[in-house]
Amino acid sequence: MINKNMNTKEVYTAFGIDLETMIDPETVSLSNEYMTSLNILPEERFIYGSGYAVERCINDAFREITKLPKLSSRIELRYIYQETGEEVYREGYVFDPEFFNQKMKWALDYWLGRREPIPVGERNRWKCNFCGYRDMCPVGR
Ligand code: SF4
Structure with a gap:
């Protein structure tokens, strides 16, 4: 665009x-x-x-x-905890369209009702500290 x-x-x-x-x-x-x-x-x-x-x-x-600057090939992901507005995690990587599309499809499949939710894996377990479902989720407890 x-x-x-x-x-x-x-x-x-x-x-x-x-x-x-x-x-x-x-x-x-x-x-x-x-x-x-x-x-x-x-x-x-x-x-x-x-x-x-x-x-x-x-x-x-x-x-x-069209007034925006050219896009960088480096993408930065920032997690903001909605309850406090505090940034809780940040990671950066080189943008790979194939990887990005694969992850977007996976995320959208849930939001569009095409798959059931699954608990976070070990690497993302820190997210449970900020989750509103923690008390009722077997993984977060
Ligand atoms: S507590 Fe459960 S629902 Fe919440 S982020 Fe962790 S695994 Fe997901």
């Missing part, structure tokens, strides 16, 4: 937006705050429709993203 190698159609595809139905304002729900930020008045919403607003949102995002 920084290199302008992506177009709006690819974003629609990635989010599963059907271009045929998107123009129907009833099918996409945009907040009043967002519509107002685009200077679209409530009475104008049926003139512009959600499709116009979504396209504006994507183009605004593209414009902002």
Whole structure:
């Protein structure tokens, strides 16, 4: 996206937006705050429709993203404990797209209901110290 190698159609595809139905304002729900930020008045919403607003949102995002610096090949992972806002762990490694995609798929499979949760392994046992399920989890106790 920084290199302008992506177009709006690819974003629609990635989010599963059907271009045929998107123009129907009833099918996409945009907040009043967002519509107002685009200077679209409530009475104008049926003139512009959600499709116009979504396209504006994507183009605004593209414009902002191109202002970002070039990506580093080194990726840094920071764990922030939500209860205190404190950084509890940090690790860095060289970005490997294949490894990254494999880990993302594994994580998403859980969030999309495609696999059961599994307890953390030995290497990640420190995470149990910050887990809200610790008292009821056989591993964390
Ligand atoms: S306590 Fe259980 S649920 Fe929580 S991080 Fe550890 S293994 Fe996972």
